Amino acid sequence: MEQPSATDVAVVGVTKRFGDVTAVHKVSLDVAHGEFLTLLGPSGCGKTTTLNIIAGFLRPDDGQILLGGQRVDHLPPYRRDTAMVFQQYALFPHMTVAENIAFGLQMRKAPKAEIVTRVQRALEIVRLPGLGDRRPSQLSGGQQQRVALARAIVVEPTVLLLDEPLSNLDLKLRENLRLEIKRVQRELGITAIYVTHDQGEALVMSDRIAVMNQGVVEQLGPPTEIYEEPRTAFVAEFIGTSNFLRGRLDGVEEETANIVLADGVQLRARRRPDGPTDGEVLVMVRPEHLALGGGNGTDGRANELRALVKEVVYLGSYIRFVAELATGDTVTVEEMNLPGAVRAGIGESVTLRVAPEHCLLLARPER
Amino acid sequence: MTVAAEHRRIRVAGYVSPTRAWLERSLLTILYRVALGLILTFIAAPIVVVFIASVNETQYLRFPPAGFSTRWWEAALTERWMGPTWLSLRLAAVTAVMSSILGTLAALGIYRGSFRGRDALLAALLSPLILPQIVTGAAMLQFFALIGLRDVLGFPALLLGHIVITLPYAIRTVMVSLHGLDRRLEWAAQDLGANPVQTFVRVTLPLIKNGVFAGAVFAFIVSFNDVPISLFLGRPGNIPIPIAILGHVESRFDPAVAAVAVVTIAIVLALIAIAERFARVSEFIYQQER
Ligand SMILES: Nc1ncnc2c1ncn2[C@@H]1O[C@H](COP(=O)(O)OP(=O)(O)O)[C@@H](O)[C@H]1O
Numbered sequence: 128m129e130q131p132s133a134t135d136v137a138v139v140g141v142t143k144r145f146g147d148v149t150a151v152h153k154v155s156l157d158v159a160h161g162e163f164l165t166l167l168g169p170s171g172c173g174k175t176t177t178l179n180i181i182a183g184f185l186r187p188d189d190g191q192i193l194l195g196g197q198r199v200d201h202l203p204p205y206r207r208d209t210a211m212v213f214q215q216y217a218l219f220p221h222m223t224v225a226e227n228i229a230f231g232l233q234m235r236k237a238p239k240a241e242i243v244t245r246v247q248r249a250l251e252i253v254r255l256p257g258l259g260d261r262r263p264s265q266l267s268g269g270q271q272q273r274v275a276l277a278r279a280i281v282v283e284p285t286v287l288l289l290d291e292p293l294s295n296l297d298l299k300l301r302e303n304l305r306l307e308i309k310r311v312q313r314e315l316g317i318t319a320i321y322v323t324h325d326q327g328e329a330l331v332m333s334d335r336i337a338v339m340n341q342g343v344v345e346q347l348g349p350p351t352e353i354y355e356e357p358r359t360a361f362v363a364e365f366i367g368t369s370n371f372l373r374g375r376l377d378g379v380e381e382e383t384a385n386i387v388l389a390d391g392v393q394l395r396a397r398r399r400p401d402g403p404t405d406g407e408v409l410v411m412v413r414p415e416h417l418a419l420g421g422g423n424g425t426d427g428r429a430n431e432l433r434a435l436v437k438e439v440v441y442l443g444s445y446i447r448f449v450a451e452l453a454t455g456d457t458v459t460v461e462e463m464n465l466p467g468a469v470r471a472g473i474g475e476s477v478t479l480r481v482a483p484e485h486c487l488l489l490a491r492p493e494r
Numbered sequence: 495m496t497v498a499a500e501h502r503r504i505r506v507a508g509y510v511s512p513t514r515a516w517l518e519r520s521l522l523t524i525l526y527r528v529a530l531g532l533i534l535t536f537i538a539a540p541i542v543v544v545f546i547a548s549v550n551e552t553q554y555l556r557f558p559p560a561g562f563s564t565r566w567w568e569a570a571l572t573e574r575w576m577g578p579t580w581l582s583l584r585l586a587a588v589t590a591v592m593s594s595i596l597g598t599l600a601a602l603g604i605y606r607g608s609f610r611g612r613d614a615l616l617a618a619l620l621s622p623l624i625l626p627q628i629v630t631g632a633a634m635l636q637f638f639a640l641i642g643l644r645d646v647l648g649f650p651a652l653l654l655g656h657i658v659i660t661l662p663y664a665i666r667t668v669m670v671s672l673h674g675l676d677r678r679l680e681w682a683a684q685d686l687g688a689n690p691v692q693t694f695v696r697v698t699l700p701l702i703k704n705g706v707f708a709g710a711v712f713a714f715i716v717s718f719n720d721v722p723i724s725l726f727l728g729r730p731g732n733i734p735i736p737i738a739i740l741g742h743v744e745s746r747f748d749p750a751v752a753a754v755a756v757v758t759i760a761i762v763l764a765l766i767a768i769a770e771r772f773a774r775v776s777e778f779i780y781q782q783e784r
């Protein structure tokens with residue numbers, strides 16, 4: 128991918144309160160031209176509110192919205208060059224599919240002939256040719272979703288806004304459609320802001336992910352960075368599966384730190400320059416980075432933990448062990464199911480190994 | 495199974511023979527049908543009687559009817575009766591149009607607005623439903639007299655009065671429609687570039703049109719049937735048909751009036767039949783709120 132140049136959407140320090148609830152707090156985002164940015168977070172974290180502020184349905188209490196470099200805060204939705212795909216599609220029930228798609232073009236006073244060809248093309252892009260004369264009620268959920276997408280992209284907006292567009296569909300359809308949406312977005316080179324609470328969706332589709340929690344963007348970065356370099360315990364927990372070991376800092380260096388767990392075991396972990404410098408901390412380890420069985424560690428650098436196997440779950444391509452450390456923390460270990468892989472049974476005492484670079488030092492969330 | 499042994503199962507009832515069960519069931523069914531039949535009879539019988547009276551030969555109705563005659567119908571279809579009928583039709587039609595327009599605007603403003611006194615405004619607009627109409631009528635007459643507008647009595651005053659008493663129906667039916675309207679459809683329209691007027695014309699109105707239409711039909715019927723308001727606000731030469739009938743039967747029963755009554759009933763039934771073809775008005779009668 129070439130380096131994105133122009134910024135299509137800028138959200139600058141936007142805050143929105145509903146009575147006592149701060150739905151969105153000082154959110155700032157830059158979306159480059161052609162970029163696919165996802166707002167990811169649990170229900171109620173302010174994703175929809177952010178999207179509605181960009182579209183102009185809500186006015187922020189503070190902050191600015193820029194579309195294509197122009198301030199649009201004062202503009203009503205119909206003067207903003209955005210197009211939204213709504214959660215429940217919001218197709219006009221009294222119009223046919225073609226009329227739905229033509230609506231935005233009619234409002235833009237496009238010539239009749241052009242409308243016909245562009246509607247036709249939009250239907251082809253979303254792979255629904257020939258369904259233009261149907262009513263939305265005669266379509267399946269997945270088809271309605273495609274019509275909603277066609278209706279939005281046909282006006283070639285500066286930014287396409289999608290609010291959990293797949294959340295009402297079943298799993299199989301969801302997995303198909305997310306690739307479809309991504310394909311359409313890439314083919315048209317359209318800038319998109321996508322809202323979801325589904326981390327799988329976010330990882331697969333996004334160029335960058337903004338992880339939101341309680342109205343705040345906790346981390347903004349590409350999927351690999353979000354998964355591999357979570358900045359907070361919340362991000363680590365929300366994306367993928369994480370193990371957290373509670374401990375206390377015992378000396379930090381530039382990029383590593385020594386941690387003492389509650390039972391006195393020493394651990395070496397990777398530390399980011401802005402990481403914590405002392406006190407109570409968390410060490411985050413992904414299940415796939417924990418290895419079962421101690422002993423012949425290759426370089427002797429690896430951290431070793433004693434644990435008791437509590438549960439073994441056979442998952443075909445890999446096996447999941449749930450084990451309890453002496454500190455009382457429970458960890459999940461995932462081992463590929465390869466020939467010769469170490470096995471352990473419930474109640475067995477095992478050694479877990481993990482390389483220091485896979486132990487990430489995080490601040491303990493105050494609570 | 496030790497638990498089951500200690501635990502006696504509680505049964506709904508003892509053994510019931512199939513015959514007895516059948517009897518119980520049919521008795522209920524019969525009772526229900528008899529009650530329904532009686533109610534329908536009380537609704538329909540007067541209409542049938544009026545019709546028979548209108549084609550009966552004699553002045554007074556008796557059973558079995560004696561002879562067939564069209565002379566009452568001939569009397570009914572003269573200017574004397576058709577004049578007021580025509581006035582009522584015009585009045586009801588204009589009332590229906592005005593009431594549904596004003597009612598739609600009022601419902602939109604009240605349903606969507608968040609201004610102070612919103613509930614009070616709604617209560618005031620709906621109050622003609624609760625207030626005794628005879629009082630409303632008398633008050634209106636006094637009001638017109640007081641502000642020196644005796645001259646408007648007749649059609650203009652009748653129209654104003656009928657709009658006031660039919661507005662609640664229009665407001666209610668439109669509000670029911672608005673309640674069922676997904677707000678996001680209007681958002682979607684605006685998002686695609688429709689300004690508020692375009693949004694209303696292209697999306698909101700088509701989606702609430704059943705409510706608007708039902709309101710107009712109700713307004714028509716209420717206006718067409720109205721007695722208490724018309725009683726005060728009409729004036730000679732401008733008398734709606736219900737008042738004309740009332741004035742006539744005060745003194746004696748005239749089978750011509752029966753024929754006139756049949757005409758008015760036919761008008762209302764025809765209107766409902768036509769309306770039902772265009773929009774499911776009956777939904778607003780049988781299931782007001784979902
Ligand atoms: N119109 C509203 N009135 C009051 N509170 C609202 C309104 N819309 C959203 N909220 C609150 O703001 C917070 C964020 O909501 P929302 O943006 O819908 O979250 P998300 O889309 O991430 O699930 C929630 O606590 C929600 O209850």
Ligand SMILES: [Mg+2]
Pocket residue numbers: 174175176291
């Ligand atoms: Mg939401």
